[in-house]
Amino acid sequence: MRRAHFATNFTSGDGELTESALRELYAYPRHLPRPWIRTNFVCSVDGAVSVDGRSGALGTPADKQVYDTLRELADVVVVGAGTVRAEDYGGVRIGPDGRQRRIESGMSDLPPIAVVSARAHLDPHSRLFADTDVTPIVFTCADADPGKVSDLANAGARVVTAGEHEVTSTGLVTALDELGLRRVLCEGGPSLFGRLAGDDCVDELCLTTAPVLAGGTAGRIATSPRAQVTAMTPAHILADSDGTVLTRWVRVPQL
DSSP, rough: OOOOOEEEESSSSTOOOOOHHHHHTTOOSOOSOEEEEEEEEEEETTTOOOOOGGGGGGOHHHHHHHHHHHHHHOOOEEEEEHHHHTTTTOOOOOOOHHHHHHOOOSOOOSOOOOOOOOTTTTTTSSSSHHHSSSOOOEEEOOSHHHHHHHHHTTTTHHHHHHSSSSSOOHHHHHHHTTTTTOEEEEOHHHHHHHHHHTTOOOOEEEEEEEESSTTTTTSOOOOSSSSSOOOEEEEEEOOOOTTTTEEEEOOOOOO
């Protein structure tokens, strides 16, 4: 056993990271023949993924900066319907400089929120539709309630079928690819992450460990009916002066 990694100072002391350096650290691979699924989560030191049902209570300034950086770099932000309801999701917000960087790199000025909802069970009057500058995408099933699908379309959603009776991982990845959305940022929740991990579709995990104990009954960042072991390796480890630790894990290439 040996010490393999030294944490890099994030926002204080020698070696402080600039915003530009942070974007370089979290850049997607240059050439993507298929969608690259990056997931982003925060948890407490004792493993809680939320406090009173919301992950926002675990956020720190460093986590917020990485969160904003990841959104700026993504083609699309994918979220499960339960997380959208629990966190009251609105559209992505990126400042003028970030929008300009995206445009200069050939991207749209803002990434859309894409919600996975097998039954199209979303409130067409929620912030997802009322507080956004970009048309949201809803990935649903062929047998979803036509009335609900119609309501979401009328609210401005782009509704995409990604499975017959459920939104499968393969169906989701294929639909993203057909839309030309390859730099994918998945923000949860645990069921969606667990499904993608269980189907061996996760390429990367960005995990923030907040310097708090949370207790409670909160679950893990990923849950699924069956286990699937995927070998990962750390791409980098960052630390903030307040004790926040931010890690980026990438899948070990299969030989």
